[in-house]
Amino acid sequence: MASTKGQPLQFELDDDDLKLFCEEADEQIELLDTSLVQLEGEPDPELVQQIFRAAHTLKGSSATIGHKKMASLTHAMETVLDAVRQGRRTPTSEVVDALLAGLDALRVLTEEVVTRVDSGIETGRLEADLNAVLEEPEQLNSLSVAPSNAATYPVPPDALAAVRTELDNGAAAYVVELTIARECQLPSIRCFQSLQELDALGKLHLTWPARDLIEAGSGEFELAGLLTTMQSEEQITAALQAVTDIESVGARAIPADELGAEIAATAKAAPAAATAGRPQLSVVDDHGPADTGPKASAAAKNKTAQSVRIDVERLDGLMNLVGELVIDRTRLQQVREQLAAILKDANLSELMDNFEETTSHLARVTDELQEQIMRSRMLPVRSVLTRLPRLVRDVAVKCGKKVELYTAGEETELDRSVIEEISDPLVHILRNAVDHGIETPEERKAAGKPETGVVTVTAWNQETYIYISVKDDGKGIDTAALRKKVVEKGLMSREAAESATDDQVIQWIFMPGLSTAKSITDVSGRGVGMDIVRTNIERLNGQITLRSTFGQGSEVIIQLPLTLATTKALMVMANGTVYAIPLVSVTEALADHEADIHSVNGRKTLRLRQRLLPMIDLANALGDSRPRRLVDGNFVVAAKHGDRQAAFIVDRLLGEQDIVVKSLGDLVGNRKGLTGATILGDGTLGLIVDTASLVTEQAALATPA
Amino acid sequence: MTVPGTSRRTTLVAKTETPELAGQTQTEEHVVIFRLADEFYALDIQTVQEIVRMQAITSIPGSDFWVEGITNLRGRVVPVIDLRKRCGVDARDYTAETRIVVVSSANGMVGLIVDAVSEVMRIPGEQVEPPSAIVSVPENTYLRGVAKLDERLVSLVDLEGVLPAGDEFQYAAQAA
Numbered sequence: 001m002a003s004t005k006g007q008p009l010q011f012e013l014d015d016d017d018l019k020l021f022c023e024e025a026d027e028q029i030e031l032l033d034t035s036l037v038q039l040e041g042e043p044d045p046e047l048v049q050q051i052f053r054a055a056h057t058l059k060g061s062s063a064t065i066g067h068k069k070m071a072s073l074t075h076a077m078e079t080v081l082d083a084v085r086q087g088r089r090t091p092t093s094e095v096v097d098a099l100l101a102g103l104d105a106l107r108v109l110t111e112e113v114v115t116r117v118d119s120g121i122e123t124g125r126l127e128a129d130l131n132a133v134l135e136e137p138e139q140l141n142s143l144s145v146a147p148s149n150a151a152t153y154p155v156p157p158d159a160l161a162a163v164r165t166e167l168d169n170g171a172a173a174y175v176v177e178l179t180i181a182r183e184c185q186l187p188s189i190r191c192f193q194s195l196q197e198l199d200a201l202g203k204l205h206l207t208w209p210a211r212d213l214i215e216a217g218s219g220e221f222e223l224a225g226l227l228t229t230m231q232s233e234e235q236i237t238a239a240l241q242a243v244t245d246i247e248s249v250g251a252r253a254i255p256a257d258e259l260g261a262e263i264a265a266t267a268k269a270a271p272a273a274a275t276a277g278r279p280q281l282s283v284v285d286d287h288g289p290a291d292t293g294p295k296a297s298a299a300a301k302n303k304t305a306q307s308v309r310i311d312v313e314r315l316d317g318l319m320n321l322v323g324e325l326v327i328d329r330t331r332l333q334q335v336r337e338q339l340a341a342i343l344k345d346a347n348l349s350e351l352m353d354n355f356e357e358t359t360s361h362l363a364r365v366t367d368e369l370q371e372q373i374m375r376s377r378m379l380p381v382r383s384v385l386t387r388l389p390r391l392v393r394d395v396a397v398k399c400g401k402k403v404e405l406y407t408a409g410e411e412t413e414l415d416r417s418v419i420e421e422i423s424d425p426l427v428h429i430l431r432n433a434v435d436h437g438i439e440t441p442e443e444r445k446a447a448g449k450p451e452t453g454v455v456t457v458t459a460w461n462q463e464t465y466i467y468i469s470v471k472d473d474g475k476g477i478d479t480a481a482l483r484k485k486v487v488e489k490g491l492m493s494r495e496a497a498e499s500a501t502d503d504q505v506i507q508w509i510f511m512p513g514l515s516t517a518k519s520i521t522d523v524s525g526r527g528v529g530m531d532i533v534r535t536n537i538e539r540l541n542g543q544i545t546l547r548s549t550f551g552q553g554s555e556v557i558i559q560l561p562l563t564l565a566t567t568k569a570l571m572v573m574a575n576g577t578v579y580a581i582p583l584v585s586v587t588e589a590l591a592d593h594e595a596d597i598h599s600v601n602g603r604k605t606l607r608l609r610q611r612l613l614p615m616i617d618l619a620n621a622l623g624d625s626r627p628r629r630l631v632d633g634n635f636v637v638a639a640k641h642g643d644r645q646a647a648f649i650v651d652r653l654l655g656e657q658d659i660v661v662k663s664l665g666d667l668v669g670n671r672k673g674l675t676g677a678t679i680l681g682d683g684t685l686g687l688i689v690d691t692a693s694l695v696t697e698q699a700a701l702a703t704p705a
Numbered sequence: 706m707t708v709p710g711t712s713r714r715t716t717l718v719a720k721t722e723t724p725e726l727a728g729q730t731q732t733e734e735h736v737v738i739f740r741l742a743d744e745f746y747a748l749d750i751q752t753v754q755e756i757v758r759m760q761a762i763t764s765i766p767g768s769d770f771w772v773e774g775i776t777n778l779r780g781r782v783v784p785v786i787d788l789r790k791r792c793g794v795d796a797r798d799y800t801a802e803t804r805i806v807v808v809s810s811a812n813g814m815v816g817l818i819v820d821a822v823s824e825v826m827r828i829p830g831e832q833v834e835p836p837s838a839i840v841s842v843p844e845n846t847y848l849r850g851v852a853k854l855d856e857r858l859v860s861l862v863d864l865e866g867v868l869p870a871g872d873e874f875q876y877a878a879q880a881a
Binding site: 320323324327577578619622623624625626662663664665668671672674676677679682683684685686687 | 761
């Protein structure tokens, strides 16, 4: 067959629908990604049902937009899942493999909808695989799944006659079924609105429940009707989906020969077993007549009843405004202090009291507002952790290892901007843990460990940081091998390598150009990994640490701020300019006269906790060429970047502050040593110091290679 | 380097050659006049966002000498250029008349420090002449025209010509 790759594709959807389709498809694919892995072995009926629904929803939405390949593939997946759901097929690893392969193809097919270009992906073989899985010897494994409900709708003879007349006139008959969201406050109004939509579409002959009941406001959540119309099935479902709170819509064409005193129900909502507060997804029973055609499933669905989707940009906008407000609060407080100083002799105490009361109230409200908006941007870290089981499974299979993954702390919340940034580094660390950390089953046996290795990912909050730990019980870091490697690669002299402590050696993992794996695999190990991971984490104002015991395993801990919108910083003054040094990198701040300063090789050096830190004047390090303003008494701020440290001489310490990071603007661009500016309490600007680059530079200067 | 103002100048000349067209008012230049070293300059009013008094400016260490620094314009970080330094005129202390003219350029908002802002006015198109007629510098990218008004000459500033291109700015700043 000739490849269709690169050819343009057409889908029946506009930009708004596209967004909706993508959101929905991503959500369902994500769900499948997490749950398919759990399917293997002992399927929990509820889980199977959930997976089936997800596949079904995907099938429905792809059919609605006219994506035939995707609809056909999801149909094949759905058929397999249906067999599993009914206990006709045990989800063995072949079944799961076939489904996972299908899922990977679905991602590509979903992308086609955005790009509108044929990716050339061949789904025929995948579908064949899925069908083959079905045909394997069936097993009778009684799963408790609700039997298909053979509900019927009664049709009185006079209505039947009227329908037949319409059919003779060229109209088609449809059974239309609607489900209204459980959390809907006014189901009767929605029913009534739906009736009006149906009336507008064609002739509505019958409804179940009866029309007068609906119009009297009986408040039903389910509604069905017999409609004759010239409109297509898609037009019917589209019109009804436009009604608020409609959760699912199904329309099925009724051929003339099926018309009788009773019509079989087609679409029906899942049994009311779904837990309260979690609206049901539409489940269309697949055992209807073969000519059912594509059934549109409702796009309206949400995870929790009380949630609203908000554009992140809007939240960002709000967050920025609150940032401004926080600054104004600080300014007002400063004005109050100045006023108080001026007015303390005058008899204006009552006025001052009033002013103080107002400013402190404003301060409290601003703080709360900031907190609330920050909270609204928080998402549980679950969305990242759920991708991991699949990853671990894939990597383990590729490396021929047995690995079990445990996750904990999925509820830990962090800012969505942080979540977006944390995923890649985490994936990398996890791959490393499985690929380099965990041994092969044989090696593990020989070492007296269980064959299956364990990787644990844990997330937790502490103060204003979130921590994520990835721990494995693998072989740990072989410090002797690492020492050898570093010397071989010419990254360090033999003497330096041998004199380093084991703790120091372990940190070399973050050194650029180093990989300890014996061979480069396609999973990990090109020697750029951990270096880049650390750079990425530090860009987020985070820190990464590694602990390892040879033979027993390793643990990587990532520390991140809860939000990127504000950062805690130590404010300092250097040569007349205010600088903000991110607190996460500050290890110590002390007065000049308390510091233990030495001269090493003609350089000022600070001795701090058995370490020698190169010292540099902050303003000089940043290239401030203005004449030096003299101040009495300097201070020293020690900062770290990974295992490197340096000390900066500043004029004064101004205390800690929550700062809002602002870009220096396009015209100024990126500057060495600076990451941006921030508005200070008095309305002027301070500069934010890029400690990572400065510390690296100074440490490199201090220890020439 | 091309002079962005060229095309407009051509239109102006074309318009003045056909004065019988009723749209004469369209050839007017609506400008903000400012003073720099006792000379008058005009900026297209469309590019001027606002005019503020001198306010605190935070200098950026290591930046080029004509970059005064950055300032806080109601929550926005705006880079500020000292136009005297940029144009090679001797620096002078700021006075009560000194203003920052905030303009929007291809590289975002920029503040220009000028000696004073005198007025907003309309200059009829026929009074504008190409700069080469008066200024002898052939490669002048700062000006796009000169207007003769009563007793004085007003130079029409070519904003993008005065401002460094984004990369030049960064290069200059980093090299310093």
